[in-house]
Amino acid sequence: MSVNARWPALATACAVGIGLAAGAGVPAGAAPAAPVVTRAGLDPALVAGRGATVDFAEQEAENARHNGAVIGPDRAAYSLAGEASGRTAVRLSPGQYVEFTLPGPANAVNVRYSIPDAPTGGGITAPLAVAVGGSTRTMTLTSQYAYLYNQYPFTNDPNAGLLHPDWWITECACVPSATTPAPEIAKPFRPMHFYDEQRLLLGRTYRAGEKIRLTASSGAAWTVIDLLDTQLVGLPHVNLRASNVRLFGADPTGRRDSAAAFDKAIAFARKARLKVYVPPGTYQVNRHIVVDDVTIEGAGSWYTIIKGRQVALDEPAPDGSVHTGVGFYGRDAADGGSRNVHLSGFAIEGDVRERIDTDQVNGVGGALSDSTLDGLYIRHTKVGMWFDGPMSNLTVTNNVIVDQIADALNFHTGVTNSVVRNNFIRNTGDDGLAMWSEKTANAGNTFDHNTVQTPTLANGIAIYGGTDNTVSGNLVADPIREGSGIHVGSRFGAEPFAGGLTIKNNTVVRAGTFELNWKIGLGAIWFYALDRSISANIRVTGDHYLDNTYNAIMLVSDWGVKDLYSIDGVRFSDIRVDGTGTSVVSARVAGSASFENVDARNVGAVGVNNCGSFNFRPTGSEFALTDLGGNDGGGTTGPWLASWELPNTITCDDRPPVVAPPAPTTW
Template identity: 55%
Template structure:
């Protein structure tokens, strides 16, 4: 990008570098790559199209209204100085304040005034402003060629005093797909493609008609080109719901108050496609494909089921969707089995991107993009609720998250696994986590089951991970293992992975102070790993247990020793995490031996460079 004005957001806040640039509650920390362009009224930013394109997605931030609730503004879009179009912007679904589960009011006081906070944290309002960014899509008037110049201009009369442009995706969108043969269109039952009338009942009627006409396994419901307003969950079971493409078939709708709370405590409903809940038998043989679900959720209420996709969907496929502005993109309450989630984009969520909760087997989530989630972007949560002593019914077992791209989870982790057995996280890219989590995580916490069998982290890449944990005032590993509610004793594997430009330490095991002498982390194997840049250490241990490290190459490490405080018992036998350094470790990252430094000062590493091949 190039801009007519200074091309960073230093004009909005002080110039930031290194770990300061990644400090939570700043526009830089939530920007992809920790950098963006601030535009004042009358200024513009340009980029050259690398490929032919007829559509753009702009990730941006504009101010909140003084009393909360957001404002609207706009950008003018031109190509080669012509073809002007208007891109509408809003901060209505951005900006949260104070502490969990957050407030929409910039003047809000602490929701939990008794919680500990870092002593240097400013008490000035707004308290802890976060979730600053949103994105907007725009279909252009025609196909533009590679080499054409795209310009985004803030009009001189724009409502927003400043507009921060973080990134621009451009793509070549296909024409709307045709209706599949035999499919039942929702417009046949009165659905309004203009979005003025409520189309919820039309979805219900089309689904019922298709199932009655076609029989089990063959029912297909068609969402044609248009924008359809839906005000509550559409229940799906043994049916395919397909659209003309996620740019063309859009299902949207407001948060709708319920006349009385649902049995699960929900006081509100919203647009979404839900299988039956597992306790009601679940749903199966569902396909949701090739349309967009765009909600209007502006706050996080954990008792509300205002997710884009929910319930329990077994033997099912979710693919080709664009999901925006719901509480959770995909929340699956199990037990359930054999679910595929692929080629889907989940953005601007108040909480999780994808969470498979309790007793899921055979889930495969692949080739998805998650951006700007308000909790873990992807999670396997083996929530222990059955009371079964063996806990097997609650374990997520044999699931795979692979080849996903995750950007800027504002809270918590890129990918998190809470308990379970024989699960795999492989070939993912996770960049720029912001606070209270990091890129990759395994935790015995949140009421999870234990870990059993193996948990494999394979061929993953993290970029600018390893955040500062504000509640502990320490750095967290780019990948971290946390024993909070039980001892972690399974086959934990971290193999053939790259940790780039880590803010603090690359690999960490930790336990809470209150249980540090009870719970630790055993049997972590680290092999064939590369670390290029770490603000503090490669390995950081704040729990007892065991780890084996082989073929770990590291460079540009802030403190060249293994930071092994264990559980701070300091027995005469040595550090409490038993670290076995096997063959092939290189880079001098352990040259100073083993030490315990409770809070080492991070050293900003240089930018990563290509590894030379032997």
């Protein structure tokens, strides 16, 4: 394929590895500019009213003053630039710096960064100097929670051979076990999950306009700075009339395990009808804290940190776990679940460095009905929040979930009438937000006004089956591989879609990724009929798809079931598409969809890529498009929805040249 220079190396993902390409940035000698505050790497005006409302300001390193080298832009998987917010970052050699200007008063910062792995895996640590207002503090960076390699479910060993020697390898288009001689796969094979985040309280409040300089040390051969979040953190929350965990022996220094003290404080609180309070400090907890009919509140997620090691079990647990670790868990649904649980105002920091799908090493888990989770900060767990129903009426609000090995949040099996709203998610190792209706349908749930950035695998938001669910007002940016922005999938054994599915007023940025297995581009929103047909009442309204790498909208089946399953009756209305590398709509399935007031511009290829089920009948494609009016705009080939494409003209070009559009602008 041909690729515009704005998106280099899309076709050479595996050759890129962890190479670092230098580019132009804001030179150190240039006059300092006003701070450039972004949301998901964009002008906030482009995403107004979408995503989470947060109390920090995001600044991309490439927009700041520095004497390093810009890497990117690049959308290739397995590359540092590809996993960066906005697909661009700044590489520093020892002694080099990035200098940001505070856009408002701040007393706390969060740095998203990458440093090298150890030669044999396991990570390294290195200091980063943080200078502001005449004083310098040290932030300790680590790659111990980054760097996954190889095939699913991945390994921490960069020198490992293939985990599945009989699997299809896209790099050589072969099945190694069926190839003589077996191909030599370059090592490290498929490095990914390069970034981590670190927070730091600055000790005092600095005024808008002051400079914060991040200087790389000799502790790492290079340091990549992706972005800086700056924040004005309020005073610690205090609750004097509560069951205080310190009164029951909890150690705020983190030297002693405090799990038993938490259990005692919870038991006392339930008897005395009090809340549990966790004062400022770092508390070591190395197992699950089981919660039911209790409120636990901290002093705020910057002040109260509950942190634990991952602990190997002597023998596997009944659920298959071979490790345990810090987490707050409701009782199993089979045991009745938990109710009236309210957790707020603290951080949960795990020690998960590998993906073991049977492990229950999540930040929050179990079954929690009639409960709330608010203002938590969760990182370095497997999944931030994983819920196994049946359960109902859970509200998840105002949380920050970062640096996960797998999902940020998953409603798994029979979660009903629950809401996930105003949460900020970055750097997950699988879907950011998911509803997975395995065995029992999820129903009546809403994912609303959340921000999901840089999932390194799979999708920003994924809905796998279910009934009458809603995805609204979210902002999704920079999915990397084997997924895209918003996904509607009949797969993974999910129950069928039934009733309605409402997808409205979302913005998806720099998605429509390259699918390495199929070697084609996905859509910013994509529908996949793999296990069964999709025929529910699905309405997609008011979405904005910006700067799509390939397609904006995709409806697809799999070759083995292409003549068995269809996607029928999806209705798209009031959609804006600003930039596609290829098409507005790509159909690779039987079925139908209608379009009304879908406006597009900067379209790189034919507006509709209609392959249907690849039978190429003389009567036309098995997929029909209905024009309900108001579908305007287009690109290099004219109107995106032309009369000659309707209802089912075959316009099949699986791999058209990619024409990178200009950056999105206000409509």
